[in-house]
Amino acid sequence: MPLIFFRFVLLLVVGIPTTLAAQTDTGMSLLDDTEPVREKVQNAFKTSKIINLQSMEVTDAGVMDMKINHRFGAINQGAYEAFGLDNAVVRIGAEYGLVRNLSLNFGRSSLDKLLDAGLKYRFMHQTTDNKKPLSMLLYGGWARVGGQSVQSRYWYTGQLIIGRKMTDKLSVQLVPSVVIAPSGQTYALGMGFRQKLTQRTTFNMEYIPVLIKPEGRSTNNYYNSLSVGVDIETGGHVFQLHFTNSSGMAEPQFIAQNTGTWTKQEIRFGFNISRVFTVVDPSRFK
């Protein structure tokens, strides 16, 4: 009797761990690797602008992004003006990632001899596990109009950028904006998206309807900015080619003082060239 009892115990003691061991052998789960990946969502847009509108991307820390932007004349100027190609306004600028999630930008436009600068800060970064379903950023801009006898010399822009990369291909954004000038405040709701066409090209679109105009402004002078285009990424460059009814490339110009309209073919061809340079080794910011 005691012998049988001990055999039984022996079976239990030897047998159970053996079955357990067998389970780990076949279960393919040596690694505790079941929890979902929690990473910050990257590459919602190819660069820091959708077309004119700020995108939810911030220039990486220690990286300099040179921006060379052109807007040609309106295509309704006809063949004599080569459908606008004879005239162009230019903005040359740069963005620099100061630290993670914070970038400084500045530029000079030929239109209005405008000098502009701004800070962009990402305070929420969308994660892959959707604990943070959105990316949220603040943008603050300053602009100074050059030349003599200017009505509104200094302009300020405030934007809340709310974006989400919906899928690998589709990213969408809402950008409530205010543009402040001595002549009054303009409130607008920017919206935009990008849809990837191939691995290195995307289709982009943005629309910036003005919701509240400054008091006393006539309704006929200004139109909402609407732009469509493609991004083409080639190594260190992003080329953005587009059609837009805005000739200005700074927020006070394309949000608050946009004079072109699509219905009268006051559309213009334009492009942005973005070229990044790594200035500081990124490991210093990690």
Place this chain on the structure above:
Amino acid sequence: MKKLIFFLFATLLMNVGLLAQVFSTGTGTIKFFSKTSAEDIDATNNLVKAALDVASGNLEYAVSVNNFIFKKTLMQKHFQENYMESGKFPKSTFKGSITNNSSVDYKKDGTYPVTAKGKLTMHGVTKDVTVPGKITIVGNKAVLKADFNVNLDDYNIKVPANNASQVAKTIKVSMDCSLVKK
């Protein structure tokens, strides 16, 4: 009677001992190198998960693609977005075993040449691979080292024609993981 009880406890302890023999880490290192005449590219991942079951020789690795750090952030973005498509395929894994596990004495310090055989999955493609390496036992640590080559074509990773001079077709991978007994 006393003998039996002693035998009983001995068996019990042996089993517990065997069960506990899993070496693992969450901070292993994998580096890779792409060398062409135009450009040398390298990246490091210091958050490699690895586990080794001593009794069976079963070996597993899991790597988050986005944890590879490059010297240029643009390269890192291109690696994630255009080459590895980490949104679709966030992890690369190896699941297999050490074929000559019996030749490794996990209780004795020393370096043992081993061969790991199993399935390597990356960019959504799984391939059977055989990788020679070394296990160095130091106390309660097992240091696993291996160098091997990955052919981009095998894993359906496409390099566009105008970048072909900058990205090598065959990538050299170097792995160094220090596993600790659990």
